[in-house]
Amino acid sequence: MPLALHHRSIVADAHNDLLMAVTARPPHRWAEFFRERWLPQLRDGGVDVQVLPVFIGDQFRPDGALRETLRMIECAHTLAEGNADAVRLCLDGADVDAALAEDKIALVLALESAPGVDANVELFATLHRLGVRVASIAHWGRTPLADGSGEDATGSRLTAAGIEALAEMERLGILFDVSHLSASGVAHVLELATRPVIATHSSARALRDHHRNLTDDQIRGIAATGGTVCVNFLPEFLAADPADCTLDRLADHILHITDIAGADHVGLGPDFIQEVIEDITPPCCEDRYDFEWALPGLEGPRGLPLVTETLHRRGLAEDTISKILGGNVLDLFRKELGRPA
Numbered sequence: 001m002p003l004a005l006h007h008r009s010i011v012a013d014a015h016n017d018l019l020m021a022v023t024a025r026p027p028h029r030w031a032e033f034f035r036e037r038w039l040p041q042l043r044d045g046g047v048d049v050q051v052l053p054v055f056i057g058d059q060f061r062p063d064g065a066l067r068e069t070l071r072m073i074e075c076a077h078t079l080a081e082g083n084a085d086a087v088r089l090c091l092d093g094a095d096v097d098a099a100l101a102e103d104k105i106a107l108v109l110a111l112e113s114a115p116g117v118d119a120n121v122e123l124f125a126t127l128h129r130l131g132v133r134v135a136s137i138a139h140w141g142r143t144p145l146a147d148g149s150g151e152d153a154t155g156s157r158l159t160a161a162g163i164e165a166l167a168e169m170e171r172l173g174i175l176f177d178v179s180h181l182s183a184s185g186v187a188h189v190l191e192l193a194t195r196p197v198i199a200t201h202s203s204a205r206a207l208r209d210h211h212r213n214l215t216d217d218q219i220r221g222i223a224a225t226g227g228t229v230c231v232n233f234l235p236e237f238l239a240a241d242p243a244d245c246t247l248d249r250l251a252d253h254i255l256h257i258t259d260i261a262g263a264d265h266v267g268l269g270p271d272f273i274q275e276v277i278e279d280i281t282p283p284c285c286e287d288r289y290d291f292e293w294a295l296p297g298l299e300g301p302r303g304l305p306l307v308t309e310t311l312h313r314r315g316l317a318e319d320t321i322s323k324i325l326g327g328n329v330l331d332l333f334r335k336e337l338g339r340p341a
Helices: 002-008 018-023 027-044 065-082 093-101 123-129 149-154 160-172 183-192 216-224 247-261 274-280 283-288 301-313 318-336
Strands: 049-054 087-089 105-111 132-135 175-177 197-199 228-231 266-268
Touching: 002 301, 002 318, 018 027, 018 049, 018 065, 018 274, 027 065, 027 105, 027 301, 049 065, 049 132, 049 318, 065 087, 065 105, 065 123, 087 093, 093 105, 093 318, 123 132, 123 160, 149 183, 160 175, 160 183, 175 318, 183 216, 197 216, 216 228, 216 247, 228 247, 228 318, 247 266, 247 301, 247 318, 266 318, 301 318
Parallel strands: 049 105, 087 105, 105 132, 132 175, 175 197, 197 228, 228 266
Antiparallel strands: none
């Protein structure tokens, strides 16, 4: 029964860094590599809506950040055009619905921390023209727009340019993503936001006191905007003790956020990064990463039915499970993507 429920539900993954792995190949291989390596995984996992973050590694910052941002966006367009029978790059809710009606995976472009923009907020309009529909303005550290969660101790809010960026994203119909934003930055966004916001990959701080997670007050605030909190699967954000990082621990976070936000404001943001890291890390640098990247069984999209099975076992109603799997993100995308103010 859980497997049937999974495959008749809309499944939306709000954060998968697969573009990093695809762009590591020569451009003529982008579409083919996606079809060979990633499309089967997404299909096996039942993924219907896939957010594709554009994350720019340190090696490209600062001078090459905008160039690499454009290159990754071009990659997304290329892999979509080269796999037009299976996926569709979506600009608004109507595009998402059209993709689902054709049994295609709806792809949605996102920016993670937007290092190519910096304080040049007018570039959000350019990136919107290129298909970006979700964006965050900080990662772990400081940007010209805001501080990331690794800088919580500064207590800083959005900069003047960050405030302008939020308003510009709302004007354009780009969903503002608070994942990775500092605690005081999240509070500032929730004060200013006039449209729903999203946390694409964040878990519950009440269960794991990590700066990347959201407090109950932040979760309530996101829900109050009409937005969605998409739960991160990374073990580091689920429990301090690796031995406690199980499917049930992930379910604890999902259930807690559901209790706090309400069943209409929870989604999945797995952050499937293990294969990407293994794929792009040279052998000489493998020791650089010394922590667990995945829960057993959830190394990639193929494991997503295990989430449905676990939530079903934990007693959630089927309609609530379907909302969490992707119904809530789909509703948010239908209302907000590409919607001009």
